[in-house]
Amino acid sequence: PSAVLVPPVSLQVSELGLEGDVLPVPGDHPASRNRFLYTGGALHKLPSGLGGLLRPVPPFSRALLWSGVRDLLAPAGTEPDESVHAFVHRRFGQEVADIAVDSLCRGVFAGDCRALSVRSCFPVLFKAERRWRSVLLGLALGSGKERRAESGLSRRARAERWSQWSLRGGMESLAEALAAFLRPRGIELHCHAPLRRLRRHPDGRWQLTLADSTVMADHVVSALPATALAEVLPAEAEPLAQELRCIPAVSVAVVNLQYEGVTLPVTGFGHLVPSSEDASLLGIVYDSVAFPQHDGTGATSVRLTVMLGGAWFGQSFGDPAAVAPALLLQRAQVAVREQLGLATAPTRSIVRVHQACIPQYTLGHWQRTERIGRFLEEQRLPLSLIGASYGGVSVNDCIASAKAAVGQLLGPLH
CATH class of the missing domain: 3.90.660.20 (Protoporphyrinogen oxidase, mitochondrial; domain 2)
Known part of the structure; x- marks a missing residue:
């Protein structure tokens, strides 16, 4: 029902005429300022502000300032990947890993931080350490990337420090508006039509077998979950299917x-x-x-x-x-x-x-996605993989991956 507003999503919201339906949660709102953990049989407000860093605040036994000092002094890791828990434990200490980051991974991924990959789940933290030796220093100095094109809505969200947003009719109205935008433009939508089989036609096109019809396509952009796509691929794509089945x-x-x-x-x-x-x-x-x-x-x-x-x-x-x-x-x-x-x-x-x-982006997920990309390129398959199984699980990530895939197909001007 809510998410942080970033340019790919804000542009789509604006293009679909939904700006008037946006419900923002600015940075000074209680829902932005107050977040809690339930541990030890009680609710604890997460520390914020200088006071929360300089003195012990339950459920933490000592001031979080010392976790920051630990990160600034710790050497950079050398492994190509490690679990989120191991990474945070090494840089910030056991309590931050066991309590804060364990909870965070459960809230974002519904997953176990001891199994999830820091390189794939939190690439910004991984890259910050590798580039600057310190996560905090890297976050403070930034990635050096230029800011992407913004809409007026995303500029407003940044100025007001929105932590969340929704739509008056719920986030479902985003999909409904997209469907209403596409239908008059000659786009066929087959809703509630499971894909039964995906086969290459002798002329190089794809043949998509649905429950009640067949569709021919020059190129397929798949947002199916990885394991679902694996089950409909042709036999000659079995190496790809094997990799997809390993993304739980x-x-x-x-x-x-x-x-x-x-x-x-x-x-x-x-x-x-x-x-x-x-x-x-x-x-x-x-x-x-x-x-x-x-x-x-x-x-x-x-x-x-x-x-x-x-x-x-x-x-x-x-x-x-x-x-x-x-x-x-x-x-x-x-x-x-x-x-x-x-x-x-x-x-x-x-x-x-x-x-x-x-x-779940488990250890080695980055290598798996690289192998998937190489297979598609080497086999010259007219297939693009987007959605939550590969490079981010949020709505923002999914829209961004779709835009990137279309950009590769049609060129930067589109």
């Missing part, structure tokens, strides 16, 4: 709860939960704080999104395809009662299990 994805249960006549004990974006506290519960987002425009009722409405499972789905709930929604709803309500003190029953709830929805 985790399942996440999303439970939306709405309460009336209650108040939250804190005001902010939400809270994350480290795996050491409760592996099954990733975190809770306080949706009504950032976007009260979506409440749909009175001012006393509280909307929450409870995220469950991720890399721990199987051990916590069993098979994502077979888990009972009632079990997930009960688990979410217990978490809200224990961690936020909301003991009343919600007036509305929605339970959804998103199976294999977030790709």
Whole structure:
């Protein structure tokens, strides 16, 4: 429902005429300033400002200033890749790795920081260390890259320091506006039409077999999850399929709860939960704080999104395809009662299990994507791979990868 606004997305929002529907969350908003961790059976506000760096702030046992000093003094790593946890432990210490970064990876990737690759998940941090020997120094000095073309909307977002944004009709309206833009321009949209098979025709074109029709294409741009694409490729592309099958994805249960006549004990974006506290519960987002425009009722409405499972789905709930929604709803309500003190029953709830929805960039992911790129180039396959399986899992990343793929096909003027 929300994301940081960057040029590729802001340009698309502007081009689709949605600027008037944008709901920003500026830098001085409580949802921007206040973020929490739930650990040790209590909520803790993440440190901010100079005071939070100079003195110990729970759940950390000592001032985070010392973690910064450690990074400035530590030598640069020499391994071509390492886990996010190992990288942060080496540069900032065990507490930052075990509590803060463990929680961050659960919130962003629904994944285990001990298995995720720092080079692929947080390339800015990896490159900062390699270039400047210190992550903090590298972040302060910047990458040296020129700023990309911006829209008026992205300039406004930067000036007001937006931490999040959404649309009045929810993020779904972005896809709806895109479809409405394409249809009058002669673009065929086959919605809810699974791809059954992808084969090369003797004339070099692709033949796409759908559930009820066949489509011929000169070039295919695939945003399918890597493992799904692997299952429809032709036999001659088996080396590519093998690489794609090695990009796993985790399942996440999303439970939306709405309460009336209650108040939250804190005001902010939400809270994350480290795996050491409760592996099954990733975190809770306080949706009504950032976007009260979506409440749909009175001012006393509280909307929450409870995220469950991720890399721990199987051990916590069993098979994502077979888990009972009632079990997930009960688990979410217990978490809200224990961690936020909301003991009343919600007036509305929605339970959804998103199976294999977030790709996991495990160690060596960068080598895997390089091998995939080499295979496509060597075989001269008219196939472009975009989407969350390769170079970033966010909406921003997916739109940027699509624009880059089209730019390679049509040239920079497009």
